[in-house]
Amino acid sequence: xxxxxxxxxxxxxxxxxxxxxxxxxxxxxxxxxxxxxxxxxxxxxxxxxxxxxxxxxxxxxxxxxxxxxxxxxxxx
Amino acid sequence: xxxxxxxxxxxxxxxxxxxxxxxxxxxxxxxxxxxxxxxxxxxxxxxxxxxxxxxxxxxxxxxxxxxxxxxxxxxxxxxxxxxxxxxxxxxxxxxxxxxxxxxxxxxxxxxxxxxxxxxxxxxxxxxxxxxxxxxxxxxxxxxxxxxxxxxxxxxxxxxxxxxxxxxxxxxxxxxxxxxxxxxxxxxxxxxxxxxxxxxxxxxxxxxxxxxxxxxxx
Numbered sequence: 001x002x003x004x005x006x007x008x009x010x011x012x013x014x015x016x017x018x019x020x021x022x023x024x025x026x027x028x029x030x031x032x033x034x035x036x037x038x039x040x041x042x043x044x045x046x047x048x049x050x051x052x053x054x055x056x057x058x059x060x061x062x063x064x065x066x067x068x069x070x071x072x073x074x075x076x
Numbered sequence: 077x078x079x080x081x082x083x084x085x086x087x088x089x090x091x092x093x094x095x096x097x098x099x100x101x102x103x104x105x106x107x108x109x110x111x112x113x114x115x116x117x118x119x120x121x122x123x124x125x126x127x128x129x130x131x132x133x134x135x136x137x138x139x140x141x142x143x144x145x146x147x148x149x150x151x152x153x154x155x156x157x158x159x160x161x162x163x164x165x166x167x168x169x170x171x172x173x174x175x176x177x178x179x180x181x182x183x184x185x186x187x188x189x190x191x192x193x194x195x196x197x198x199x200x201x202x203x204x205x206x207x208x209x210x211x212x213x214x215x216x217x218x219x220x221x222x223x224x225x226x227x228x229x230x231x232x233x234x235x236x237x238x239x240x241x242x243x244x245x246x247x248x249x250x251x252x253x254x255x256x257x258x259x260x261x262x263x264x265x266x267x268x269x270x271x272x273x274x275x276x277x278x279x280x281x282x283x284x285x286x287x288x289x290x291x292x293x
Contacts, residue, residue, distance in 0.1 A: 047102055051105045063116070063123070070128075
């Protein structure tokens with residue numbers, strides 16, 4: 001499984017100029033690694049799961065609020 | 077403190093061993109959540125400046141050694157595997173395998189740090205360390221310097237986390253060799269494993285963001 005993720009990360013060195021592909025591949029890596037974590041999350045309580053998801057949720061808030069500012073107007 | 081004699085399998089403040097396991101895992105996850113936000117702020121800074129200066133960032137990332145970074149990614153992924161195997165060995169009371177996998181993890185962690193050290197030494201030799209005789213010969217040196225600041229801060233703090241992880245694993249390996257862990261007490265191994273996986277995941281994001289910009293611009 002670890003090797004599979006590795007080949008994904010190495011593979012897109014060969015890819016061309018598409019930014020979308022970056023996002024997709026990174027998401028793929030993220031998904032498979034979170035699944036890796038799920039070995040623990042699956043066996044953990046709902047409370048633990050809530051805390052873990054909460055962390056990523058706050059991160060999402062951080063990114064979306066900040067970028068909604070930076071992307072909606074020229075900064076410089 | 078946790079009482080791990082076979083007569084009392086769970087600590088007295090818990091109702092049963094399952095609740096204790098959940099508390100252990102929950103505690104580490106609360107800490108990891110703070111770490112997610114901590115690294116998240118750094119990633120956010122990176123995102124903002126990369127959005128602001130895309131050409132400078134793409135040009136500056138040419139100076140990153142994609143091969144060394146890729147090897148490091150493989151090293152950390154392998155070390156996460158050895159961590160999983162160590163936890164598994166602890167769960168089944170296999171002391172020798174537990175110690176072996178912990179030592180493998182330590183070796184891989186140190187390998188990562190060594191390769192990182194080599195990369196840093198290259199940066200110093202090429203005058204690409206901000207604040208230390210920074211000489212950037214491409215376009216927009218000021219913006220490229222921001223890239224390098226972010227590179228050193230993010231990989232440096234990540235390396236610090238990894239170093240702490242190696243220290244934790246060393247202590248665990250030492251205690252494991254003294255047969256302190258078994259099927260009814262392996263929480264420290266499991267919880268340290270979670271920390272190690274987190275450090276691995278941070279690098280999984282760091283590598284493409286820092287090293288692989290230029291390939292698709």
